Amino acid sequence: MKSIIDDASTPLLNSVNSPSDLRKLELEQLPKLCEEIREFLISHLSVNPGHFASSMGAVDIIVALHYVFNTPDDRLVWDVGHQAYAHKILTGRRDAFATQRTLGGISGFPNPMESPYDTFVAGHAGNSISAALGMAIADMATPGAEKRKTVAIVGDASISGGLAFEGLNNASNNPNNLLIILNDNDMSIDGNVGALHSYLSDLTTSAGYNRLRNKMAGYFRRKGILTEQRKRAIIRFNNSIKSLISRKQNIFEGLNIRYFGPFDGHDVIKIVKVLQEIKDMEGPRILHLCTVKGKGYQKAEENPTVWHAPGKFDPETGERFCGGSDGNPPLWQEVFGETLTELAKADDRVMGITAAMPTGTSLCNLLNEMPRRAFDVGISEGHAVTFAGGLAAAGKRPFVAIYSSFLQRAYDNIIHDVAIQGLPVTFCIDRAGIVGEDGVTHHGLFDIAYLRCVPLINIACPADEETMRNLMHTALSLDAPLAIRYPRGRATTPDWKSPMKDISPGKGRPVIKRDGAKTAILTLGPVLASAREAVSRLDAEGILADIYDMIWVKPLDTALLTEIAGRYDHIVTVEDGAVIGGFGSAVNDFLKENGFVIAVTNLGVRDEWIGHGAVDELKSICGYDTDGIMKAVTRNPKNSI
DSSP, X not given: OOOSOXXXXXXXXXXXXXXXXXXXXXXXXXXXXXXXXXXXXXXXXXXXXXXXXXXXXXXXXHHHHHHHSOTTTSEEEESSSTTOHHHHIIIIITTTGGGTTSTTSOOSSOOTTTOTTOOSOOSXXXXXXXXXXXXXXXXXXXXXXXXXXXXXXXXXXXXXXXXXXXXXXXXXXXXXXXXXXXXXXXSOOGGGOSHHHHHHHHHHHOHHHHHHHHHHHHHHHHTTOOOHHHHHHHHHXXXXXXXXXXXXXXXXXXXXXXXXXXXXXXXXXHHHHHHHHHTTOSSOEEXXXXXXXXXXXXXXXXXXXXXXXXXXXXXXXXOXXXXXXXXXXXXXXXXXXXXXXXXXHHOTTEEEEESSOHHHHTTHHHHHHOGGGEEEOOSOHHHHHHHHHHHHHTTOEEEEEEEHHHHGGGHHHHIIIIITTTOOOEEEEETOBOOOTTGGGTOBOSHHHHHHTSTTOEEEOOSSHHHHHHHHHHHTTOSSOEEEEOOSSBOSOSSOOOOOOOOOTTOOEEEEOOTTOOEEEEEXXXXXXXXXXXXHHHHHTTBOEEEEEOOEEESOOHHHHHHHHHHOSEXXXXXEEESTTSHHHHHHHHHHHTTOOOEEEEEEEOSSOOOOSOHHHHHHHHTOSHHHHHHHHHTSTTOBO
């Protein structure tokens, strides 16, 4: 496999150590620079994986933005960070790029703590317009900062989310000079290359046209003819005329925001010229740029979903080194996807919902087999939950598959639209716990804590595939909301398709139980494997500890906890999530409320933010890997045989 790119292959890129260096280049050199950035990305991401297709598609936009705007004084606000790798490379992190998403290396997402060029945290979709609008309005209210430019870069998927629409609505109703770049990699520009459309686009972005337009607006405003209300109506009318001529409707027609485009998002010279013409305009503006995901690498252009984050690959052949599942345990998401399809075939009440992650959650299985029983609602987690509530209210049994960190955005919907009514919605919480290289914005650490306090919700976490399947089966007979949380990565058993059966809510199980043990290890979920290894190694040292797989956070197995509290003098709880408010906290609360005096050690993620790195590395740092469990057990002075 080809190694990291040789510096001789990227002479222009090597000369750019900051955007100020970029602005010294001639305009005609920019296409070559974009080509070299793509070569750099292909070489690096083939051996140190990351988000490939989106970042390849945004290269030309990023080069143009840093060429035209005086960053970092002018602000670029990214939506998510999947598209921002070229931004990192051009802002002093080229040499550090080989470390991205590794422990101690640079983040895979923009983060202000890493660079002054990263203006806002960008890990979840939809926040760029709102954040950038706040910055733009703040500058207008700050003497000396009124001319500072703020640009929000948002993708076509992100702009479909509720927060983006809220930001657009607020931008249209408050004085500001925000520029919004719509990076649209889902819409073709072929229908918009006619002479009239090209003429209209060039005219409306030209300096001469806009000087004349502003002079006329000023004249009519002084005469009292042009009011703010009439101005908004004119903008809406102009946007509608552009859509009529271009034969493409757009979502901005009814907003009081000037719309420009669509333009080819890979014509860097054209983008620079358009940005130069519109950057000093007053009022909110939207520049619509059409791009291709994976641009510059044929395999990614042909299959952008697979190449969103392809893992390691051979840059010459495009062969991906993913490590097939043959002979290996399945991914947790595959257990969910295949089990849901089985349930749907047996019960016509079963429906599946996800929010823009059909492949990531494996809901694609049900979408492919029963497309009328599965729904991808896009980046709209709140809607997904309320939609599921509506299905449940009408007699269906919806399963909502959303990543833990993204489900946070639907918290009010969970409470108001599901829990208060006790509706039988099953939340299949994917990527629960430490997720690894995506880092702080993607770890699923808080779902237990933010759900545990909500009345009527049941919460469970399977340690293996059999329990996962049984929990999903149990959901069909449970007349209340159920949350099933499971991690990223592989489960435990290659031969995993066991017959399904109901299991009792609030019932855990002893895994290892022996006379003479002084410590009980209470595990929740797949951390059971680490506990088993810890106990095996402790046995060799003459230290006995027992293990209980609790399965349920809510309801807790209070009978089993009562037995444990009377049998041992030390309890160690282990969970892949936040300790505060989590499973360990639930155990502590029960013991205290019932007057048990016993030493308890809670293992999990402490009250701190966890960065990026391999899952095993991060669990070791947090202290709940095998070594961490062993240390916790040996802290008990009565642990020796």
